[in-house]
Amino acid sequence: MxxxxxxxxxxxxxxxxxxxxxxxxxxxxxxxxxxxxxxxxxxxxxxxxxxxxxxxxxxxxxxxxxxxxxxxxxxxxxxVLSRGPELLLPGVAEGLARMRAAGHPLGVATSKIHASAHALLDATGILDKFDTVVCHDMVERGKPHPDMALRVVSELGGRPSRSWYVGDTVTDVEMARAAGLWTVAVSYGVDTAEALTSAGADHVVADFATVTDLLLQKAAPSAGTRTATGTGLTGVRS
The missing domain is CATH 1.10.150.240 (Putative phosphatase; domain 2)
Incomplete structure (x- = not known):
């Protein structure tokens, strides 16, 4: 899968x-x-x-x-939106294109409401890179509860134990772990690398190019699975 x-x-x-x-x-x-x-x-x-x-x-x-x-x-x-594509962080457009080319379904789970999320993704030119966008007003419970992450994975036909979440806050990590996803936290956003590590992120990286390389590497079949509680990892982890 x-x-x-x-x-x-x-x-x-x-x-x-x-x-x-x-x-x-x-x-x-x-x-x-x-x-x-x-x-x-x-x-x-x-x-x-x-x-x-x-x-x-x-x-x-x-x-x-x-x-x-x-x-x-x-x-x-x-x-904010008037800045358009210049809002994109370095490597994001190229990285998303590489992931799609490799055949991976891509989704968004965000605390924004639906209209705001779509407006921002559209303004930055990456809305069409995602197969689904799940927002705070589309689920009963927002972050750090697992609802949004689980809905994205379900809509894209995946399994949580074979899926990854990329975020920049402790609540991102908490949501993903509660849903049983693997996590890549980026240290260039809101929370520090130390806080993200303490929250249990599997990987903490400093740029999106590394996010892309890591995801494509770790998505190989031998990379292991995670249980739905966010603990009890099996397989390869580094």
Whole structure:
């Protein structure tokens, strides 16, 4: 069975965390909040309404939170999407092309809602590289629960134990391990290499070219499987 490769977007495929954090900071300051930069950056890659509520001291379903989310999304196209393909991190376009050429189904599991995820993937020119895109508003439970990863693998006809997830945050690693996927964490995104290693990432790498080489190498039939609990590895692991 061909291995399925699943990806996060922000901080993994696209160089968006700094721009997103700046935009979130601007929005919550409009409502009187004064969070620190690290506090804002820590929200990148997490569901927007929950992040805004935490920064604003409101509830997820509060009217103020809803208004802040609407302001964020209205500015996202101008402040972020307008940069288009230049948002792609080095090696991403070439790497995805190599993976598809090798016959691997590709999917996305992201904390973005459906409209935002498709808009970003389309703006960067890589939407057509993916066979499915599963978003936070398409599952009952978001990251770090396994629902999104399991849905992607199921839709692409794969097995979790033969599939890989690539992300840049601890919650990415936690989701993938809960679903029984192997994990490649990238250290150029939101969380540090040390935090990603501590979370249990199988591999931590510094660039997307290495992600591509590693996935194509490890997807060989002898690379082993992982149990659905994220423990009990068998086969080759390095």
């Amino acid at each position: 061909t291995s399925v490769f699943v990806f996060d977007i922000d901080g993994t495929l696209a160089d968006t965390p700094a721009a997103i954090a700046e935009l979130i900071g601007d929005v919550v300051r409009d409502f009187g909040a004064r969070p620190g930069r690290r506090e804002v950056l820590a929200t990148v890659g997490k569901p927007l309404e929950a992040s805004l509520a935490r920064l604003l001291g409101t509830g997820v379903h509060d009217a103020v939170t809803a208004e802040a989310a609407a302001r964020y999304r209205s500015r996202f196209a101008v402040d």
